[in-house]
Amino acid sequence: MAQARPTRRRLRDPIHEHRSFHRTESKIAVAGHPIHAMLVAFPIALCVSTLGADALYWWTGDPFWPRAALWAAGVGFVMGILAGIAGTAELLLVPGIRIRAASWTHFILAVMLLSVLGANWGMRIGDPAGAVLPWGFLASLLAAGMTAMTGWHGGKLVFDYGLGTQNDHDDPARGDRN
Numbered sequence: 646m647a648q649a650r651p652t653r654r655r656l657r658d659p660i661h662e663h664r665s666f667h668r669t670e671s672k673i674a675v676a677g678h679p680i681h682a683m684l685v686a687f688p689i690a691l692c693v694s695t696l697g698a699d700a701l702y703w704w705t706g707d708p709f710w711p712r713a714a715l716w717a718a719g720v721g722f723v724m725g726i727l728a729g730i731a732g733t734a735e736l737l738l739v740p741g742i743r744i745r746a747a748s749w750t751h752f753i754l755a756v757m758l759l760s761v762l763g764a765n766w767g768m769r770i771g772d773p774a775g776a777v778l779p780w781g782f783l784a785s786l787l788a789a790g791m792t793a794m795t796g797w798h799g800g801k802l803v804f805d806y807g808l809g810t811q812n813d814h815d816d817p818a819r820g821d822r823n
């Protein structure tokens with residue numbers, strides 16, 4: 646006697662099926678270009694510059710480099726906070742960003758990074774040269790690694806999930822943009 650074949654159930658992802666899932670267009674933007682994406686270049690570049698300045702002080706002993714590192718760390722931290730404010734507003738206001746777990750992973754990575762950037766600046770304020778070796782240099786190394794992870798993950802949000810992008814970019818009715 647032929648045996649009845651078990652019926653196969655399709656697994657459903659309630660997040661994917663949610664009506665907000667595809668509402669990912671940036672709200673904190675200038676002419677559709679997300680402000681967060683414009684700002685993140687500054688903390689990324691200045692964090693790497695701080696590490697570079699620390700390494701050059703270690704190598705040359707020139708007192709110019711600890712002052713350069715102090716400014717790079719400070720401005721990088723402040724610009725990181727501004728980028729974080731724009732990113733957090735985006736996270737809370739855009740339903741298709743808010744609903745994805747990956748957005749919250751990026752938020753947690755970013756907040757940890759901002760704490761390290763703040764500490765790396767704060768520890769230098771009283772004595773920029775004395776703070777470099779070893780703790781300033783180690784903090785810069787940690788910050789650069791965390792920046793790489795956070796930045797790479799932010800890129801995933803945009804290029805893999807399309808967050809912050811317009812989903813009607815092929816619509817000829819938009820006409821005004823090419």
Ligand code: HEM
Nearest residue numbers: 679681682685729732733736752755795796799800808809
């Ligand atoms: C503190 C809270 C943060 C939140 C909630 C947040 C959220 C987001 C969101 C929603 C996106 C998708 C694009 C958009 O809608 O703008 C994004 C992209 C990105 N984020 Fe963040 N972010 C935060 C902080 C940071 C920081 C501190 C960095 C610095 C490393 C960073 C690096 C990036 C990068 C590189 C992208 C891709 C930008 C692109 O290529 O267009 N984020 N972030």
